[in-house]
Amino acid sequence: MLDAEDKAALHTPDGVVAEPVPFRDEEGYINRDFVDLVAEAISASDTERLQALVEDFHESDLGDLIEALEPDLRPRLIELLGSAFDFAALTEVDEAIREEILEELNTATLAEGVRDLDSDDAVTILESLAEEDKAEVLDQLPPMERIALQRSLDYPEESAGRRMQTELIAVPPFWTVGQTIDFMRDTADLPETFYEIFVIDPAGHLLGAVALDRLLRSKRPVTIQDIMDDEPDRVEATQHQEEVARLFERYNLVSAAVVDEAGRLVGVMMVDDIVDVLEEEADADIKQLGGVKPDEELSDTVFYIQRSRFPWLFVNMCTALVAANVIGFFEESLERMVALAILMPIVASMGGNAGTQTMTVAVRALATRELGRTNAWRIIRREATVGLLNGLLFAIILGVLAGFWFQSFDLGLVIGLALVTVLLFAALGGIFVPLTLNRLGVDPAVSSGPFVTSITDIVGFFAFLGIATAWFAL
Template sequence: MKLETLFTHFENSIDSESLNSVKQRLNKLTPPEIALQIESTPSKFRKILWSLVDSKLSGLALHDLSDEIQNEILEDMDASSVALLTEGLDIDDVVDILQHIPEKMIPAVLDRMSGQDRYRIEKVLTYPENTAGGLMDPNVITVRPDITVKLVLRYLRRFDNIPNNFDNIFVVDRSDKFIGILPINTLLTSSATKMVYQLMEDNCQIIDVNASDSEVAETFKLFNLVTAPVVDNDSYLLGQIMIDDVVDVIIDEADHSLFAMAGLQDSEDTFLSVKKTAPKRSLWLGLNLITAIIASSAIGIFQDAIEELVALAVLMPIVASMGGVAGSQTLTVVVRGMALGQIEKQNVRWLFSKEFAVGILNGLCFSLVTGILVSIWFENFMLAVIVGSAMIINLTAAALSGTLVPIILKRIRVDPAVAGSVILTTITDVVGFVSFLGLSALLLI
């Protein structure tokens, strides 16, 4: 069902206090579609819409909602309601939901679960949310290496439910230490008399339980994994991570980078109320005001020169703007390289040299183009030379700053995706204004 169709129908039903038709339409959707409908609804209507979701769909739908909206819905629930909501969900999905309720409520929710589920959930909750341990699902299918394919197949038939992304059986010894994997395609195409140890792969990728979620995502991407075993320092198998959880991590990281570049908090709710949205954006707007004042102060130094030659006021935004764009290009490339683990101490010097050369080359090219245009426009050859020279200086400074700023920020444990653009814009504005106006004051006035 199209979003606009249901939303319009929903608004009309709210006004007429008749919600039965909306409820029927809503519960014909899949959980991800229900989540999209709720996220696309103004915040004042969300709890009403949520109350219409069928209990059989609510757990999966809640899991697909953004963190902020999950918190909004869960804040009104008691322990019994949360426990009911998690029935039938995978362990890792239950953990995701429990991480959004008050910590003091978690024991009460766990008390309402079966003993086995409670033990597994408690084990996952002991690990930080942004680690492999916090991502993993402790429900795994394991076999010993000294049994036949026939016995493995018989064992699998005993399960009522097997995960959708199930592609490997994990092989462990009698102490539950991880030995290797038995791919399902190998199992299904092998002789029934073959032994597991003859078919298993022992040279496979494993995930340390304390690895960060970013490292997990990078491993999955690098080796094209669908599932991966999670082990501790002693190689005991603790659980598995599946590709759907890794996709969530990748999306969260992409959202973080996108919002950070604009100085916004992670996953800002599109339809959040004005009262809550304005304060969230004020911090970086305030910081930007400070940096803008710094850049304006650089212009103020050359106020007399600008008053004497109006052309300077016309041309100086060009120099600053070109530097800002060039710096943003470099910053984006470097931040992405750092996120992917491509930038290390060994190659920083080469990267610095490369961006320096790119800055000079682009500076020369665009200074020539700009100089020709300025000489035609203002019929002033010296002004054209000054604009071109300032362009070279600022584009070179932008390339160097775009490389160094994120590296320095990372070393002092500040997220370069968050602070990098603000600092870089200040640098390129100040360098652009000072170089252009300074050269003009020296050579023209």
């Protein structure tokens, strides 16, 4: 069996044995040469070559490969692999990318892929679909699977019910250890991973749980009731996922039963699901700290990001205008350049906050290894474009305001040019500084802030005052 590092050490289409091309480099980033090989196989519709390259890939590696491909190649990869494609890989990609891919796939393909997934992964796929498509996929599933998935989808978003896995093992309390072990040996459709056996009454109410290690150490004639923990770890299906994550973190849990409002067992939360929750919550917190929407992803388009960041910057502009207006109360005691002194805090403040937005996304992406050499220039170009667009918009807004405020068209033009320059350089500084620090082995999360702030302040004051001096000297 070939692992992910040896996939490209295969015959090329012309029959020549190629030099090994590892999937990841020494630092764990995706190798661009490997991605190019996969892209060539997809473009040539070479199914055999493609399967040889990606067979036995872990779902996480396959998800990273999908993200590295060009958008038009992603659905074709799935179509060419057919039944060999593991749909769990789609749970490992950015939500925006997943939605784009799902839009290109027919419902029959989706239904076939969802049928082979664990329920929690299937729910992740289904909740990314439009309601009409979701209903069509569910209609093509077996009744028991459809009912279980629909029940999970009926729970609120970000609840334990949405995150839970419905595949579990539940037995009555009067069964013996021997019966339970024989049942697990003889049943083919068991959960792929489980750590405990749940004990329920005829109505499905949770009575207790038995850890696998305790089960295997007990004698066969002993009843489950005698060895079960009658106060098992449990969470409610409607409980928020962040609260559940805190329970897992506090008590070092690896799994917990999920019950409904009547105490009936409806699923199980696993530690791997909690890791995802903790990552999502940390991701959201750090993005919000920088004024970025929690759902922003590296795969989002320039215009989506520009629109999502614009409101926060607009609020910041309004607060900066208030500060500028306070300075304006001293206008009569200042000389000719009073307008520049009043407007300077706006330029500095907006540059600093725009740089912080870009820096927040870059630092988080570096921490999760979503940002590396393979996609750095693409992200740099995207951030520069976002900065330029926001700069142009705020140049118009503040240029008009400054022009009317001080009755000077020239002053409005000066601050407009300064804002375009500052927001562009703030975006570039916000991504170049973390990348440089990371390259030098310094933690960008700790050190990026002061550097980015300094860059935006220096550029902001220099651009504003330099442009003003040059313009009014004409």
